[in-house]
Amino acid sequence: METKYIFVTGGVVSSLGKGIISSSLACLLKARGYRVTIQKFDPYINIDPGTLNPYEHGECYVTVDGHEADLDLGHYERFTNVPTTRANNVTTGRIYQSVIDKERRGDYLGKTVQIVPHITDEIKRNVKYLGNTGNFDFIITEIGGTVGDIESLPFLESVRQLRWELGQNSLCIHLTYVPYIAAAKELKTKPTQHSVKSLQEVGIQPDILVLRTEKDIPAEMRRKIALFCNVAPDSVIQSIDVNSIYKVPLTMHGQHLDEIVLRKTGVTPEGEPDLGRWLEFIEKMDSATETVNIGLVGKYVELQDAYKSISESLFHAATNARRKLNLVYIHSEKLTDANVAEKLAGMDGIIIAPGFGQRGIEGKFVALKWCRENDVPTFGICLGMQCMVIEFARNVLGLEDANSTEMNPKTTQNVIDLMEEQKSISNLGGTMRLGAYECELRPGSKAAEAYGATTISERHRHRFEFNNDFRSRFEEAGMACVGENPATKLVEVVEIPGKRWFIGTQYHPEYSSTVLSPNPIFASFIKAAIAYGEEKAGK
Numbered sequence: 457m458e459t460k461y462i463f464v465t466g467g468v469v470s471s472l473g474k475g476i477i478s479s480s481l482a483c484l485l486k487a488r489g490y491r492v493t494i495q496k497f498d499p500y501i502n503i504d505p506g507t508l509n510p511y512e513h514g515e516c517y518v519t520v521d522g523h524e525a526d527l528d529l530g531h532y533e534r535f536t537n538v539p540t541t542r543a544n545n546v547t548t549g550r551i552y553q554s555v556i557d558k559e560r561r562g563d564y565l566g567k568t569v570q571i572v573p574h575i576t577d578e579i580k581r582n583v584k585y586l587g588n589t590g591n592f593d594f595i596i597t598e599i600g601g602t603v604g605d606i607e608s609l610p611f612l613e614s615v616r617q618l619r620w621e622l623g624q625n626s627l628c629i630h631l632t633y634v635p636y637i638a639a640a641k642e643l644k645t646k647p648t649q650h651s652v653k654s655l656q657e658v659g660i661q662p663d664i665l666v667l668r669t670e671k672d673i674p675a676e677m678r679r680k681i682a683l684f685c686n687v688a689p690d691s692v693i694q695s696i697d698v699n700s701i702y703k704v705p706l707t708m709h710g711q712h713l714d715e716i717v718l719r720k721t722g723v724t725p726e727g728e729p730d731l732g733r734w735l736e737f738i739e740k741m742d743s744a745t746e747t748v749n750i751g752l753v754g755k756y757v758e759l760q761d762a763y764k765s766i767s768e769s770l771f772h773a774a775t776n777a778r779r780k781l782n783l784v785y786i787h788s789e790k791l792t793d794a795n796v797a798e799k800l801a802g803m804d805g806i807i808i809a810p811g812f813g814q815r816g817i818e819g820k821f822v823a824l825k826w827c828r829e830n831d832v833p834t835f836g837i838c839l840g841m842q843c844m845v846i847e848f849a850r851n852v853l854g855l856e857d858a859n860s861t862e863m864n865p866k867t868t869q870n871v872i873d874l875m876e877e878q879k880s881i882s883n884l885g886g887t888m889r890l891g892a893y894e895c896e897l898r899p900g901s902k903a904a905e906a907y908g909a910t911t912i913s914e915r916h917r918h919r920f921e922f923n924n925d926f927r928s929r930f931e932e933a934g935m936a937c938v939g940e941n942p943a944t945k946l947v948e949v950v951e952i953p954g955k956r957w958f959i960g961t962q963y964h965p966e967y968s969s970t971v972l973s974p975n976p977i978f979a980s981f982i983k984a985a986i987a988y989g990e991e992k993a994g995k
């Protein structure tokens with residue numbers, strides 16, 4: 457079968473969930489046996505989101521091949537169970553960089569380099585890159601931003617050209633919003649009509665409309681939208697708010713989105729998608745009555761997208777353990793020795809979040825000391841693991857000045873230090889230790905037990921590491937370095953074996969948890985938290 461290209465654009469407002477609609481469609485096509493990948497084109501100038509503050513753009517996701525990517529790639533992986541790579545996320549910055557490099561090499565043979573055709577050709581080349589590998593039947597391309605933005609114009613122009621070139625092997629899904637005006641008790645279709653008009657103005661006729669809405673849109677109203685927008689009535693689909701993003705594939709399938717996409721791209725739909733394991737997950741989620749309470753100690757509490765992959769991984773683990781996840785975000789800047797017991801006592805397990813810089817770090821030490829002394833299941837991720845090491849050094853080894861050189865470059869007790877290969881690096885973009893690396897786990901450790909294996913591979917994003925000069929002192933005092941990189945001896949996992957569950961990982965296991973293959977270390981942590989919760993309740 458020829459590769460089919462599905463474009464997903466958005467209108468009216470941002471944050472409508474293009475990523476979830478793209479992921480849900482991919483999930484359904486995958487469940488029908490097709491080979492699918494999703495890619496995101498972001499209209500901003502940054503080369504990648506690696507240098508963006510989480511306040512700007514939420515979590516920075518990391519692919520196996522070490523690309524710092526938009527958080528939507530996390531959804532793509534969680535819904536499809538297919539790893540993404542650097543090719544799945546392209547920004548305006550990358551497009552321009554590549555065109556300018558070609559210009560400097562002289563590739564354009566004296567021509568004036570312009571947005572059309574040079575930038576658009578470069579965008580088109582990137583859109584088709586994964587399709588040309590022959591590895592996929594469907595390439596879903598999400599165009600970031602909203603129709604009408606100045607910066608997304610070259611992307612839309614490229615989509616227009618590709619629709620023309622690819623004919624039936626492509627289609628466009630446009631996602632819009634149908635607001636409910638409470639005072640008038642009415643749903644309003646005008647913003648959708650305007651948004652489709654804007655898309656038509658740049659030469660794109662959407663084939664399918666997906667309408668985000670809080671209330672059921674009556675069939676009559678959907679027919680009206682179809683009429684105004686030149687879209688077939690059965691191709692106007694509503695995406696009504698549901699209590700979990702993982703139900704969106706089901707609501708989309710309920711309105712035949714997958715079949716419509718197949719028919720419109722010239723493929724005859726056969727049978728039904730095999731959603732067995734997906735439905736099993738939904739059943740566990742819906743039937744869970746008891747709760748597991750997890751506290752996440754971090755500095756971005758008002759911005760939950762900053763910890764998206766962690767919260768989703770915890771959700772996968774809790775659901776599989778047939779529990780509802782009650783995830784409480786605890787502001788690390790506000791934690792003190794005086795209030796820590798009150799803030800953490802209700803929790804069955806604590807996560808110490810990843811991060812950068814000094815802000816909020818002392819609160820993480822306060823939380824860790826309390827968790828360690830009270831033997832609460834505790835999971836430190838990346839900076840969280842480094843904080844575990846520092847807290848242990850200060851309060852158990854008596855190294856009062858212990859710190860990471862990230863926070864105090866002058867500390868004499870640099871238990872966390874800059875990695876050797878980082879010392880000569882000055883650029884910030886894309887220069888951390890990124891992507892998947894192997895880790896050997898000590899047989900018999902809780903970490904090895906969690907994975908059921910002693911060789912694992914997980915993704916990374918850091919510049920600092922455990923300082924091996926201190927290793928024997930930690931081991932003697934009871935904090936074991938149970939995971940290390942076989943090539944460099946970099947410490948990947950620490951744990952206190954005597955505790956219920958006290959593990960820190962230098963890597964980010966949250967990047968590799970999907971609905972169909974949840975990450976084992978989160979499963980193990982949640983299991984320990986449930987057991988602790990039951991013990992506290994005297995069960």
Ligand code: GLN
Nearest residue numbers: 810811838839918919920
């Ligand atoms: N700031 C720490 C480092 O660079 C931890 C990074 C993180 O938590 N992702 O090593």
